Amino acid sequence: MSPLPGPAMPVAASSLFGDPAAIRCERAVAELRSGRPVVITDDTGQRMAVIALDSATARSFETFAVLADDRHYLFLTETRARVLGVEGIEAAQGVRIPLAGIPFDALPQLGYLREPGPLPPQWNPGDALDAGAVELARLGLLLPAMVGLPLASDDARFDGAAQVALCDLAEGAAHAAHDYELVARSPVPLREVGMTTFAVFRGGVAQRDQVAIIVGEPDLAAVVPVRVHSSCLTGDLFGSLKCDCGDQLRRGLRKLKELGGGVLLYLDQEGRGTGIAAKMRAYGYQHDGLDTIDADAQLGFGADERRYGSAVAMLKGLGIARIALLSNNPTKVQRLRNAGMDVVDCIPVTGDITVENEQYLRTKAERAGHLLDVDALIQAAQ
Secondary structure, three states: OOOOOOOOOOOOHHHHHOOHHHHHHHHHHHHHHOOOOEEEEOOOOOEEEEEEOOOOOHHHHHHHHHHOOOOOEEEEOHHHHHHOOOOOHHHOOOEEEEOOOOOHHHHHHHHOOOOOOOOOOOOEEOOHHHHHHHHHHHHOOOOOEEEEEEEOOOOOOOOOOEEEEHHHHHHHHHHHHOOEEEEEEEEEEEOOOEEEEEEEEEEOOOOEEEEEEEEOOOOOOOEEEEEEEEOOHHHHHOOOOOOOHHHHHHHHHHHHHHOOOEEEEEEOOHHHHOOHHHHHHHHHHHHOOOOHHHHHHHOOOOOOOOOOHHHHHHHHHOOOOEEEEEOOOHHHHHHHHHOOOEEEEEEOOOOOOOOOOHHHHHHHHHHOOOOOOHHHHHHHHO
16 A cells, blocks of 8 residues: 655645545535635636625625626526527627626526516626536536626735636536445335335535435346436425426335336435525426426526436446436436436336426426326326
8 A cells, every 4th residue: 555645745635535626626616605705717827706696695795896896797697698688699608797886685686586677788798717607506506696707817806715727627526426435225114115225325526415225136237227316305205296206206116116126316406406495496486487497597597407427326336237217308318328327218107197286297298308198197197
């Protein structure tokens, strides 16, 4: 075993305990969630200081504005820009709205609230640094609305802030997405399913715990039935009628038992990857009449922000190379394949149709491409 570097080998201590790029990403995400600024750089020396609107306070925003000499701006994604009425190639990387003279309490109207009014006449297209800031927000489950300030190479105003490079986001996030470790495993008997094994994996940029539920004793060398289920606090735990997630979770487990065994991955991807806070905001917009995709668009999100690198890492950690996916979603199949999993078959799994979730399911079928015949499901339930 090689000795650890000593005084004669000057190596940053943190680099001995993980991938340096991933560590810088984790620190930057933590700072953004805490409402503190982060400095993002690219490989040409361009620099930008940012704070997240979602975690900023009136005081932190005012401090940022003073440091910025009123040259700060609000960056919004292309999706939110379209909500504000901006179309075309000039907004393809989002838009920067100058904030000089705009108070903090006016920002939510621009950033994520419904009926925002007209876009201010002066705005500029965003760039790769802005996109990097939004990626940090995504990793931190924050809204993709960022307050930014370009920095000259010799500008020292934010030198005490956490620093992260665009290459860190590309390298660190990719590394962390596949770096999962099995940390605990235990038998758990489940109602209507019988004895299962819960296997807990830890990893990713935020080092979250993800759970694999192994039903029965599947032949891991064969094609394994697998349900990849993203967490839904409202549906899975509280029985919300607005979605079919709880039904799919429980029916998926029973289906795995019927098939002779399999694995259900329970991923921490609430709100299709936007987080519980954003999901509740979107639920409020749905209550006002928007469908689930348009509600997320109001917040600046795409139709589906989930990623499946963790799922593939967990399956490979269990020794699984080929799966039959329990899903109605062709996009999930393709994203799992893109992440490196061999999906050889797809098995439908549906939930109950209710008055409250019918439109949600129709949106899944008509706008998200899910293989659902809602009318047939309604007729079958009658």
